Amino acid sequence: MKYLLDTHALLWILEDNENLSHKVKRIYLNNANQIFLSVVSLWEMTIKISLNKLSLSERLEKFVDRHVIGNNIRLLNVTAEHIYPVETFASYHRDPFERLLISQSMKENIPIISKDDAFDKYPIKRIW
Numbered sequence: 001m002k003y004l005l006d007t008h009a010l011l012w013i014l015e016d017n018e019n020l021s022h023k024v025k026r027i028y029l030n031n032a033n034q035i036f037l038s039v040v041s042l043w044e045m046t047i048k049i050s051l052n053k054l055s056l057s058e059r060l061e062k063f064v065d066r067h068v069i070g071n072n073i074r075l076l077n078v079t080a081e082h083i084y085p086v087e088t089f090a091s092y093h094r095d096p097f098e099r100l101l102i103s104q105s106m107k108e109n110i111p112i113i114s115k116d117d118a119f120d121k122y123p124i125k126r127i128w
Contacts, residue, residue: 002034003027003127004076004105006114007041007097014067021128024113036076037068038104044097082107092121 005013012020013028027033042064048054056063068075078100085103102122105112111125119126 001027001032002036002108002110004036004038004101004108004110004112005041005073006101006112006116007044008115009113010037010041010068010073014071019115021115024128027113027127035073036110037073038076038101039078040097040100040104042075076104076108078104089122092118 009020009024011017013024028035042060045054045056046060049056049060058066064075082100082104085106086099089099089102098116098118101112101114102119102124104110105119105124106122111127112119113127115128117126
């Protein structure tokens with residue numbers, strides 16, 4: 001099965017954070033699953049790093065090579081088809097990164113792994 005990681009889910013998986021649900025751990029550790037990370041998350045991380053709201057032990061490019069690609073997490077690029085639906089979304093979630101992740105989840109028909117229950121107001125499947 002395919003799954004799309006929210007940014008915090010990726011970071012919590014990599015640090016084995018206690019807030020990570022057992023269900024998400026099982027999904028991540030199941031080699032039959034295909035785990036995706038949107039390039040939107042990379043953009044979000046870049047901005048948070050530049051604002052000193054996120055600190056990584058290495059530059060983002062190396063972090064992605066080592067911890068994302070190195071763990072067989074696939075990058076999901078953004079297409080125009082992912083962007084267009086966002087203009088029609090109700091404002092349950094105002095975060096532009098999250099809104100684009102919601103759209104990608106919808107268009108690709110991939111459940112999103114996230115603790116954020118605001119996703120539940122949109123026609124996508126959220127796993128936590």
